[in-house]
Amino acid sequence: MNLVFNSYGFVFLFLPLTVGGYTLAEHIWSDKETLAGVRRLLLTAASVLYMASFGLRSLLIFLCSISVTIVFSLLLRRFHSKILLTAALVLQVGALVYFKYAGVLTGSRIALPLAVSFYTFSQISWLVDLYRREPELENWTVSEYLTYITFFPKLLQGPITRFAEMKPHLDRLGDIRFDVESFTRGFLLFLLGLFEKVILADTLNVPVDYAYSHLNAIRFAEAWIITVAYPLSLYLDFSAYCNMGRGVARMLGMDLPENFDKPYRSVNGSELWGRWHSSLNRFFVRYIYIPLGGSRRGNARTLANMMLVFVISGLWHGSTWYFLVWGCMNGILATLTWAWIHIARPAIRGKLSHSRNSEAVTAATSTEPDHEPDHKTGASLVSRILHGIRTAFCVLFMDLWLSVTFMIFHGPDSASVLAMVRKLLTPQPLRVAEYFATQFELSELWYLIKITPLSHMPYSRYYLMWIMLIGSWACACLLPKARTVSEKIKINAFTGFVFSILFVWCVLALGKVTEFAYFAF
Amino acid sequence: MNNNNIGKFYRVFLPITALALCAVIALTVIVDPFFHYHAPLKGFPYVVDNQLLQNPGMARNMLYDSVMTGSSMTLNFDTDDFRELMGLDLIKLCSNGAYPKDISNVLSVVFQPDSRARKNNDVKAVFAALDISTFTAEPEETKYPLPEYMYDRTPLNDISYLLNKDVILEYILKPVVEKEPTDLSYVYGTTWQTEEYFSEAWVLRDYRAPEAVSEPLAADALIPRTKVNLEENILPYVEEHPETEFYFFFPPYSILYWNNVRVENRLDAVLAQSEYMMERLLGYPNVRVFYFQNEEEMITDLNNYADMEHYRPAFNRYMTECFADGTDEVFPDTVSGETEKMRKIVDSFDFGSLFE
Incomplete structure (x- = not known):
C-alpha cells in the first residue's frame, strides 16, 4: 500500500497517526530540547516509513544518497575543500544523470527511483550552502539534516526547499504547541x-489519456481542446x-515555501517561471545562473546564461529531444522578454522621454498659458481599460503558450x-465527437443532466465539457490561491458544513487512486 | 480567531462527515453492486460491466454450475446457448486481454470451497479460451493491476470499495434511475460492435503489418515459458478438480494474425507451442481441447472480423455447438494433424491479394 497523499491509507491512517504522535509528544516531554529531539526522530521515522511504502528499491537508493551526503558534509565541516565539494556534487549529479539517461543511452529500461530529482537538488543546495558557510548551516546536526531532507510533506514532489528555509521551523520544534486554528487551516x-x-x-x-491512446481518431478541434486541457491537469x-x-506542514505548525503562484495569470515569459x-527556478538561479555570472557580465552573457538554464531545465524534465526543444522554446521566450524589459523598452522610453522633454521645453518658452488637464479621471479610466485589455491579451497569449509548449510532457x-x-x-x-466530450464527464455531472433542462438539450454533453474546462481554468487563473483561501476564510459552522461536504466528496473520489504527474521526474 | 467559532466548525464538520461516510458504507454493503459480501438483492437493477471488480464477487456469490473465462475472445458467448445445447447454468467471468495469471485469478475464486457458490454445488464445467501469445508472458503477469481488495478476504482494505464515488454513483444510484439492468446471459458482450465493424475494409484500415524478421524463431523457443505458465496457472486447477470437465479452446484468429506470425518468422515456433499445449492438456482425463484456428473458410474471410482477432458473435454460437457435439475437438492422435492443417492454410494463402 503506497501512501500517496490521495489515498485512504494516507488520509485515514498515516496522517492522523503522524500528527497525533507529533502532538502527543508535547504532553509527554515538557523539556524543549528533548521534545525537539523526539519530534525530529518522529518526523524522520514517519518520512522513512512514508518513502518505504512506495517500494524498497526507491527507499534504499534514497538512504544511500543521503548517507553519502552526510559523509561528505562531515568531511566538509572538517576540511573546507573545493575538491570535496566537487566530488560530492559529481556523485549526486552523476547518480541523477545515470538514473535519468543511462536507459536512453544503453537502450535498456532503468526505472527512475521515486523523487530522485527532488532530493538530489535539495542535497546539492545543502552541500553548496554548507561550503559557502551560510549562517543557517553553522552548527548543523545530522538529526536536523535528516529531518530536513526526509520531511515527507515535500519529499516526493518538492517544493525544492533549501535548508535555510526550513531551519527556523526546525529550531522551533521544541516550542511548537498544538494550535487548533493552525491545524484547521492546514487541514x-x-x-x-x-x-x-x-x-x-x-x-x-481522462480525456488526455483517451486522446493519446486514440490518436488516429482525434480531430483538429479535439487536439486543440486536449492541448489546453493537459497543461491544466x-x-x-x-x-x-x-x-x-x-x-500537512501547517498542521504540524511548520511551513514550506510556495511553489506555484497562479502561473495562468502570467503576462510574460519571465513572470511565468517565477510562478x-x-x-x-529559484534552485537554477541560485546554483547555476548566479555562479555563471547572472546578469553582472553584460547583456549578451546574461541572455546566454538564461538560455543555458532553460536548456538544462529541459534536459532535467526529460531525456528525449522534444524536452530539449521545450527548454529552448521557453528559453527563447524568456530571453526575448528579458531583452524587451531591460534593453529595448528602456531605450524606446528614453527616446520618447527625450522628445517629450524637448516638447516640454518648447511649451515652457511659449506664450500660451499652461493648461492643467481637467479630465484626469477619464484619462485614468481609459488607461486602466487599455491596461486591462493588454493584460488580458498577454495572459491569454501566455496561457496558450503554456498549453502548446507543455503538450509534449504527456x-x-x-x-x-x-x-x-x-x-x-x-x-x-x-467538430467535436460526442464520445470525446463525454470523456470530460464527472459521474456527478450525469445527475446534473438528469435533473436539469440540460437533458432536453441536444448539446448537453458539450456544455458539460465546457463547464469542466472553463471551471478548471477559472480555478487555475481567476480564483484566489488555495493558501490564501485557507488562511483568510472565516472558520465557523457554515464553513464546517461546506468543508464536510467537500471532504466526503474527495474521500469518495479516492477510489481511483492515481499517481501525481511529477512522480516521474 | 475565536475558539468558539472553531468549536462550531468541528461541531458541524465532524457529525456531518461521520454520518455521510457511514451512510455511504451502509448503502454499499446493503446493495453490494460488486457482490463482494452477498448474493444480488432481488429486484435491484444491477449493472455488470467491470470485469476486474465484479468477476470475483460474481464467482463467489452467484449460483452457477459452469464457467466461461478467458480474454475478449469469450465476450460474445451467450449463456442461454449453453443452457439450450448443454444444459449448463453458465456464468461468464471474462477478462479483456487475459494473461494466464488472470485466468488463474478467476479460477482461484471460482474454486474457493467456502464461497456461497461452492457451498451450493460443484463446478461441472470450465470453458477457457487459450490465447497462445499470452502464454509467453511472465507467469505472474496480469493484464491490469489486480484490485486486491476484491480478491482477498481481508476486510481492512475493503475501504476502497466501501467509500467509492463510482460505486455509489455509477453502480447504485444510476441503475436505480435508469432501470436498465445488465442481462447476465450476454454480460460483457460487445454490443457496440454493430454490423459495419465486420468488414474487410474496416479491418484492413487499422491493420499495420509488423517489421519483417529474417531469422526464423527456433521451433522450441516458446515452449519453456509456455510450460511454466501451464504448470503454474492452468494445470493446478485441472489436477485439483477431477470432478470438473475443462474445455480449453484455441479461438479462431483471422488470417491477418497469421500474416504477422509469418512476417515475424515464428510460424514453426507458434505451431510447436500450440502442439505442446494441446498435448500437455490432453494428458488429463477431465480435459477436452477444441482447435478452431484452422477453420479455413471462417478465418480467411476478413468480413467475419472487426479487427485482426475479434470475430463475429455468430461464431460464438458455432463454438458452443462444437462443445456440445464434439466438432473440432482434438484428441491425442489428431494434434499434429490440426497444426499441419493450420500450416497448410498459411503456406497456401495469397497474402498479397489482401493488400492490393
Whole structure:
C-alpha cells in the first residue's frame, strides 16, 4: 500500500497517526530540547516509513544518497575543500544523470527511483550552502539534516526547499504547541489540494489519456481542446500536491515555501517561471545562473546564461529531444522578454522621454498659458481599460503558450508528440465527437443532466465539457490561491458544513487512486 | 480567531462527515453492486460491466454450475446457448486481454470451497479460451493491476470499495434511475460492435503489418515459458478438480494474425507451442481441447472480423455447438494433424491479394 497523499491509507491512517504522535509528544516531554529531539526522530521515522511504502528499491537508493551526503558534509565541516565539494556534487549529479539517461543511452529500461530529482537538488543546495558557510548551516546536526531532507510533506514532489528555509521551523520544534486554528487551516489547505487533485486534475486527465491512446481518431478541434486541457491537469495535479504538502506542514505548525503562484495569470515569459514550479527556478538561479555570472557580465552573457538554464531545465524534465526543444522554446521566450524589459523598452522610453522633454521645453518658452488637464479621471479610466485589455491579451497569449509548449510532457514517445502536433496544424471543420466530450464527464455531472433542462438539450454533453474546462481554468487563473483561501476564510459552522461536504466528496473520489504527474521526474 | 467559532466548525464538520461516510458504507454493503459480501438483492437493477471488480464477487456469490473465462475472445458467448445445447447454468467471468495469471485469478475464486457458490454445488464445467501469445508472458503477469481488495478476504482494505464515488454513483444510484439492468446471459458482450465493424475494409484500415524478421524463431523457443505458465496457472486447477470437465479452446484468429506470425518468422515456433499445449492438456482425463484456428473458410474471410482477432458473435454460437457435439475437438492422435492443417492454410494463402 503506497501512501500517496490521495489515498485512504494516507488520509485515514498515516496522517492522523503522524500528527497525533507529533502532538502527543508535547504532553509527554515538557523539556524543549528533548521534545525537539523526539519530534525530529518522529518526523524522520514517519518520512522513512512514508518513502518505504512506495517500494524498497526507491527507499534504499534514497538512504544511500543521503548517507553519502552526510559523509561528505562531515568531511566538509572538517576540511573546507573545493575538491570535496566537487566530488560530492559529481556523485549526486552523476547518480541523477545515470538514473535519468543511462536507459536512453544503453537502450535498456532503468526505472527512475521515486523523487530522485527532488532530493538530489535539495542535497546539492545543502552541500553548496554548507561550503559557502551560510549562517543557517553553522552548527548543523545530522538529526536536523535528516529531518530536513526526509520531511515527507515535500519529499516526493518538492517544493525544492533549501535548508535555510526550513531551519527556523526546525529550531522551533521544541516550542511548537498544538494550535487548533493552525491545524484547521492546514487541514483546509490539504482538503483544497485534495479537491484539485481528485476532482479536477484526475477528471481532466481522462480525456488526455483517451486522446493519446486514440490518436488516429482525434480531430483538429479535439487536439486543440486536449492541448489546453493537459497543461491544466498537469498544473492542478502538481499544485494540488504542493498545497497538500503545505497543508500537512501547517498542521504540524511548520511551513514550506510556495511553489506555484497562479502561473495562468502570467503576462510574460519571465513572470511565468517565477510562478510555475518556482522552487525549481529559484534552485537554477541560485546554483547555476548566479555562479555563471547572472546578469553582472553584460547583456549578451546574461541572455546566454538564461538560455543555458532553460536548456538544462529541459534536459532535467526529460531525456528525449522534444524536452530539449521545450527548454529552448521557453528559453527563447524568456530571453526575448528579458531583452524587451531591460534593453529595448528602456531605450524606446528614453527616446520618447527625450522628445517629450524637448516638447516640454518648447511649451515652457511659449506664450500660451499652461493648461492643467481637467479630465484626469477619464484619462485614468481609459488607461486602466487599455491596461486591462493588454493584460488580458498577454495572459491569454501566455496561457496558450503554456498549453502548446507543455503538450509534449504527456507524449509517451516522439511519434505521439509529432502526431499530435500534426493534428494541431492540420485545420479541419470544428467538430467535436460526442464520445470525446463525454470523456470530460464527472459521474456527478450525469445527475446534473438528469435533473436539469440540460437533458432536453441536444448539446448537453458539450456544455458539460465546457463547464469542466472553463471551471478548471477559472480555478487555475481567476480564483484566489488555495493558501490564501485557507488562511483568510472565516472558520465557523457554515464553513464546517461546506468543508464536510467537500471532504466526503474527495474521500469518495479516492477510489481511483492515481499517481501525481511529477512522480516521474 | 475565536475558539468558539472553531468549536462550531468541528461541531458541524465532524457529525456531518461521520454520518455521510457511514451512510455511504451502509448503502454499499446493503446493495453490494460488486457482490463482494452477498448474493444480488432481488429486484435491484444491477449493472455488470467491470470485469476486474465484479468477476470475483460474481464467482463467489452467484449460483452457477459452469464457467466461461478467458480474454475478449469469450465476450460474445451467450449463456442461454449453453443452457439450450448443454444444459449448463453458465456464468461468464471474462477478462479483456487475459494473461494466464488472470485466468488463474478467476479460477482461484471460482474454486474457493467456502464461497456461497461452492457451498451450493460443484463446478461441472470450465470453458477457457487459450490465447497462445499470452502464454509467453511472465507467469505472474496480469493484464491490469489486480484490485486486491476484491480478491482477498481481508476486510481492512475493503475501504476502497466501501467509500467509492463510482460505486455509489455509477453502480447504485444510476441503475436505480435508469432501470436498465445488465442481462447476465450476454454480460460483457460487445454490443457496440454493430454490423459495419465486420468488414474487410474496416479491418484492413487499422491493420499495420509488423517489421519483417529474417531469422526464423527456433521451433522450441516458446515452449519453456509456455510450460511454466501451464504448470503454474492452468494445470493446478485441472489436477485439483477431477470432478470438473475443462474445455480449453484455441479461438479462431483471422488470417491477418497469421500474416504477422509469418512476417515475424515464428510460424514453426507458434505451431510447436500450440502442439505442446494441446498435448500437455490432453494428458488429463477431465480435459477436452477444441482447435478452431484452422477453420479455413471462417478465418480467411476478413468480413467475419472487426479487427485482426475479434470475430463475429455468430461464431460464438458455432463454438458452443462444437462443445456440445464434439466438432473440432482434438484428441491425442489428431494434434499434429490440426497444426499441419493450420500450416497448410498459411503456406497456401495469397497474402498479397489482401493488400492490393
